[in-house]
Amino acid sequence: MIGQPVLPPDQSQPVSPLSLPMWIWLVVALIAGAVIPLSFSPFEWWPLGFAGIALYCLCLQHTNKQSAGRVGFAFGFGLFGVGASWIYISIHDHSDAPPWLAGFITVGFVAFMALYNGLHAWLWRRYASHVYPNLGFAASWVLCEAFRGWFLTGFPWLFLGYAHVTSPFSGLAPILGVHGLSFMVALEGALLATVLATTLALPASQRLQSVLPQPALWALLAIPVLALASGKLHWTHPSPHAPVSVGMVQGNIPQELKFNEIQSSLNVYAELSQPLWQSDILVWPETAIPLIYQEEPELVAQLSAQARSKHTAFLTGIFYRSELGLHNSVIAVGNGSGVWNKQKLVPFGEYVPMRSWLSNLLELFKLPLSNVSPGPANQPLLQAAGLMIAPFICYEVVYPDFVRQTGGDADLLLTISNDTWFGASFGPLQHLQMAAMRARELGRYMIRATNNGVSAIINADGEIVARTRQFTAETLQGNVLVYAGTTPFARFGSWPVWLLSLAITGFNLWRGRQPLQDNTG
Helix, strand or coil: CCCCCCCCCCCCCCCCCCCCCHHHHHHHHHHHHHHHHHHCCCCCCCHHHHHHHHHHHHHHCCCCCCCHHHHHHHHHHHHHHHHCCHHHHHHHCCCCCCHHHHHHHHHHHHHHHHHHHHHHHHHHHHHHCCCCHHHHHHHHHHHHHHHHCCHHHCCCCCCHHHHHCCCCCHHHHHHHHHHHHHHHHHHHHHHHHHHHHHHHCCCHHHHHHHHCCCHHHHHHHHHHHHHHHHCCCCCEEECCCCCEEEEEEECCCCHHHHCCCHHHHHHHHHHHHHHHCCCCEEECCCCCEEEEHHHCHHHHHHHHHHHHHCCCEEEEEEEEEECCEEEEEEEEEECEECEEECCCCCECCCECCCHHHHHHHHHHCCCCCCCECCCCCCCCCEEECCEEEEEEEHHHHHCHHHHHHHHCCCCEEEEEECHHHHCCCCHHHHHHHHHHHHHHHHCCCEEEEECCCCCEEECCCCCEEEECCCCCCEEEEEEECCEEECCHHHHHCCHHHHHHHHHHHHHHHHHHCCCCCCCCC
């Protein structure tokens, strides 16, 4: 039941119809975590998200307060060990790190990420699993994801909700955002575990009779119905503005050549762009021009003049220097204007957390140190073809509330990236899926231009309507629509879900300290 405790709060040892050694539950939890990434792109087997959480909750039902943290850590290690395996490629293929060092750093990163799940499991079992364990699990899961997306600038990757950009649950995205979807997935998985645990503990002849009256079963069935009904709601709609033609160039420049053969790279982009200058908006990806804006006035003037002569808004990634330092930026020229300096930097890729402690270690192992500075908050949006464009550079697009605050009222969303760092891994397609979630949350078209794929046009429902292949030099042309209206998520962000999760967790903490009552009814 929703209100039935998994374990009585005064019980120190787990009770289970399956008496198995703890190491078996650790292995099962590891497998449950490894299953979750299969619900994301490129696989998109979204039901596995529910299955993985249900299996994990079954493992937690066989823990006590002391062992829950270990089971949570095992789950997290499986989740990030598979889902963030691209970290190894980023370190090994794009630095001088030998395989053993890249492997060591990757394992260390995965273990650090797994600590979040270990801490979540320990806190949930100790403080929030006594009264309303299923709601408590979902609420504390969301708070854990939110903390992980904030601490040390955050790693907001592999949130459960990302599997549901276009699933039957996607109608909840413009209402509750990705954190709301994560809440629903976690709750569904916990409810499924409760139904299975209660049913399997009974003789086969009594199972059907026992399961039908369970509130957990009816809640389990009600949530998909609610999600499907929400999908019938349309919060934004196409405006009277004419379709906007967009061209994108995917240069496929190898990372080792990007900063060493700059003129050759620029020639590739110039040649591919020739048939695209008639577009209303022409986009080159992140650092397509690996030079500093202030040091290349002739190049910028040439591109601006060509864009003006074709009545095109030209947007490109470039470096930009300000009084705050050197920035990873995107500029708009021609029939456009503005500069956007990247605010959300990639940890260890563009900045080093705790630099005073770690810089000497990174230099010892010949790992790259970056000197890119974050841009200021509250920057104005770009102007392009008479429209307000909300730009996001690479990692910025994975922060749901940052994108909401910046682009909630924009005409179009834009993200440029250099996913070369991911190599041939899950990373680029996971990144694309997160960009699609931002379009779904805000009910706006998203333009996505990358160096080596996937470049795409994403509609206001989070559907990819046009895309390039990976690891090819090619262009993408298409039309985007300007949408009007505001989604509830664009208006309120993740705060309703966070506050609800805090309220549930707080109530469980308070109620768990009260004398044990009969919660079986």
